[in-house]
Amino acid sequence: MAVLLTTLVVGYWQTVMAFHDRWASSVLGYSHGYPVLLILIYVLYERAGHLKALPRRRMPVLLPVLFLLSVGWLIADLVQVQIVQQLLLPAIVLLWLGAMFGIRVLLALLTPFLLIYLAVPVWDVLVLPLRVITVAVVQMLLK
8 A cells, every 4th residue: 555655646646636636725616625525534443453354365457557548647637637637546556455455445435535536626617506506406496
């Protein structure tokens, strides 16, 4: 795990800092990112006993998918598309864990890792349509 964390911080520095910039700002609307990360860490801590009991069998079949996601992240980094980098990073971490510890560990970690997508700034595109729907519903109810 120390190797994974070191690799994440060093190898994916720009994406980690983009998460930090977004999550540390109360103006940008994603200040819930760090609490979501803490919830993920807490769930992993609570499930540690269950995860240790799971059979561990490396899954080299996941390595090509992990490689493709990493290449996708690299391409997104080269063309400076942060949202794609931020979408791919949790999937890269999850697939790495699955490749190292097996499919049962991957499935046990899938739900907690999906939580992190609540703090990825991809939801901004929904703000305007949801605002329009809200205004329409309120106007209809007021009539």
